[in-house]
Amino acid sequence: MGRHIIEEASRCLQCKRPLCSKGCPVGTPVNDMIKTFLEGDIRRAGELLFQNNPLSVVCSLICPHEKFCEGHCILGKKSAPVQVSDIENYVSRYYLEQFQPQRPVRDSNGTRIAVIGSGPAGLTVAFIMASQGFDVTIFESEEHIGGVLRYGIPAFRLPKDILERIREMLLKLGVKIRPNMTIGPVIGLDDLFRDEYRAIFVGTGVWNPRPLRIAGETLGHVHYAINYLKNPDSYWIGKKVAIIGAGNVAMDVARTALRKGADDVTILYRRGEEHMTATRYEYDYAKLDGVRFRFQTAPLEIVEGGLHCARTRLAIDEQGRTRVETLEQEREFFPADSIFIAASQAPRTNLTGMEIGRTGLVITDEEGRTSRDGVFASGDVVTGAKTVAEAVSRSKRSAQAMLQYLARQG
Incomplete structure (x- = not known):
């Protein structure tokens, strides 16, 4: 397996303007990752992937690569494209197994952030906010985290041990997880703000x-x-x-x-x-x-x-x-x-206190700000069912909007 990955990585032309990265919704730094990997620093290569996309290992398995990175590889015009997915999976799995996250100690430590839903959008925001030192609590309606990754994608496509490792990493970053907790019927947005959550992220997906x-x-x-x-x-x-x-x-x-x-x-x-x-x-x-x-x-x-x-x-x-x-x-x-x-899905309508569209999707601006101050949303609950990479991309923007909002609040 390792030899195949090295041979495949060696096919990369290291284009000055890599179309593979432009074709990826989350802008995976394919060139830099492959170059670093071939130089013998697989840990740094994994770090490049993880910092850009905390769910890189997931995307390596379930993304439509033929439409994204591999579909834009210049080699694919005359022969087979570089199998970016195989390389990304090999490097990401190694990094996931070796990485030991440490919770940062910063002035923002102790500022509470609520993340409602632990699918791709919620996990992305939780990783970003926790890595910045915020006190993050995930509220998940099911028994285990993962959302559609756990309950909507079969294990033969996405092994569930990956989600367990992601959970371990979140816990080491200080993230608290409340399973079997649906926000809306019993506890609402007002209750979260009462308990001094400074910002709330909604990433509840589409399950109806x-x-x-x-x-x-x-x-x-x-x-x-x-x-x-x-x-x-x-x-x-x-x-x-x-x-x-x-x-x-x-x-x-x-x-x-x-x-x-x-x-x-x-x-x-x-x-x-x-x-x-x-x-x-x-x-x-x-x-x-x-x-x-x-x-x-x-x-x-x-x-x-x-x-x-x-x-x-x-x-x-x-x-x-x-x-x-x-x-x-x-x-x-x-x-x-x-x-x-299997005629598509719609969001659950548990949450109140922010503007919801006619189809049940949460209405936001391009950065994920909802109609309620301090509440942000992205992922399928905003766009309808999309790919994991698209959810990660939009959620990164929402996390940046949250950081800007918190900075203004002081």
Whole structure:
């Protein structure tokens, strides 16, 4: 493994204007990292990655690299791009295992910061604020930290030992963690400010599944994809599974179902293959695992033993916009023991006291400031479901806005 990584790193051209870094939402310093690694200082290389992105090891595993760093590598125009993800993972894993963080002692020590949610956005802000000496408390509604990283991404894509190591690092930085604590129903923003939290960060993600609103959606063999991924072992799914939707969550559910005993897993999507929201990488791996696909197929009604669906076609309306037209005369019955709905997610609406948009997303400015003074937000709860790298990038900006706010407060 080590030899392969060195050979791959040696392919890097050390471009003066690295397109790989420009293609990364969080601006990973690929050139500097690879150069430092090849010079024999893997610890410094890992430090470069971690300081730029505390979740670098996570991004190395689950980012759509073909769209970001590797997709912009100049070598990819004529041959294979440098496998930045492999190098980043090797260096980041080493650094994660070796790094022993020390909580800094500064004048800001003792200033309380609340971080609501411990997904990618919350973890990023917690690391940044704790490394600056602030007294950070994470409020997590689930038993363990990680948010979508733990409860929305299967272990075969993201080993959970990585999240345990991240937790250890946070604790060593002095971060306090309150699990099983949902802010909103019992404790609200006013209570946090009462207890002298000087700034509050909201990174609660998007966890409410969007229903299809079709007949049969409440039947016992129907499940929401995002809920299934939290604990697949608690579900009986049978041998034949149908999944409605074609995003990355749908791919994860399909691949997980096959690993949990299903023999026949089919994704049904009302548009064509070229319109899927899943990345090509996830689509290709789903096919390799044996997942089947039925495109241009729309669900009409769910019944015991399966669902009725119909063929679709794309049509152009009077305004020139493309829409999906259901051909109900071309109906068919699709048998299934279990049916999963993977039609995207929306935020939970637990928090009050700041402006929320019509879709439930928190409204902020470009730096993550909400309508309430001292409250900041970023990640999926602001943008809707995005990549981890995009959440980290926006959360770094929010953390800087928090630091500026605290400096003005004195």
